[in-house]
Amino acid sequence: MFSRLTASKSAGAQTTTPPPDDLLVAGLRAGDPGAVESLLAKYEARTHRLALGITRNSADAEEVCQDVFLNVFKNIEGFEGKSSLGTWIYRIATNAALMKIRGKARSVELPWDEVLPRFSQEGSHLTPVPDWSKDPEAALLQTELRTVLGQALEELPGEYRAVVLLRDVEGLPTDEAANALGLTVPALKARLHRGRLFLRGRLGEYAEKRGRLTPKGIAE
Template identity: 40%
Template structure:
């Protein structure tokens, strides 16, 4: 299959992750594209949260997908495919950070508190302008956080993973996830003081050109394996 081949939307939408994995392992390598397109947004947000830059995040994602493809037979279904892929991507990021000697220690104390949802009732263009400004403030604040805060925040509050799922994906204890999430939310709350309107789900959007580029690059490599 050439990297330009398009997998039908019907297959992408109907097949479960487990069914796609089974078919890829049976020799239908083209369906690995379904896995990538289905999980690109989550992996991009996670990887970018750890590494802090678009270009390096893109490279790390491609390497993670190649590793996942090579070891797809090791996916046993004990966790979701999303968690399994996230763990591979996180390990790829940590490997890169170790080379840069930027690894942060993990905290162990237990704290808890939830960030308040921000609601804004102002109408039309005014609200849209405010939303863009708040998103800019949010993204800047997240980029300035320590990596351990960013990664936990993205997985829990943006991607909606449970505490246990985030802990498994990041290789942290459940208590460490709770501590780092509380600190990340506190950090954001300070950055967003007197701001309102944007939701975390809109952060670090994964545009189609980047998605298509990653898919094409990975599929081109897979076709040579």
């Protein structure tokens, strides 16, 4: 990755707080090598995490990450500042990662009816949704739950997966995540809601098989 290309320059240097994005942009436009290192220090790990989350493949994530920063360096003059630098990078990364997986997998229709909660005519849950936080042994299941959650994420189409990752893993505010994905806020909220419910349903299936309670951590 690009960090390896700059390792010789940064070796032995003390870790410093990256400069604000406006200074990073100015430095990149001026061809400052220090700005390149600062950009990578600030955004490389996040970008790789997002790419890996979408592609679910280490080699693909590496390629996406390299393509992202090549695009950033190549097109920095065209960055207009209408969004934050981070949001712009996330948009490039998301598009690159989605393009990568679209070339490998056919579209799969999610079995929403099987995993989304069912409601009565009065609007209440037909099947109670228990709270796993009351289970004293829940902490022992964290490793298994992470595995199940990873498998459930792989079932989500890339467009839904990207929304969940940006909001629930990277912690982007709703408006920034929508901007990064080129969606309206209502559209993003709809995808996020359905994606979360799908993940909750899959975790619920796991919990039922284990005789455990359904996780509270996945929002309704």
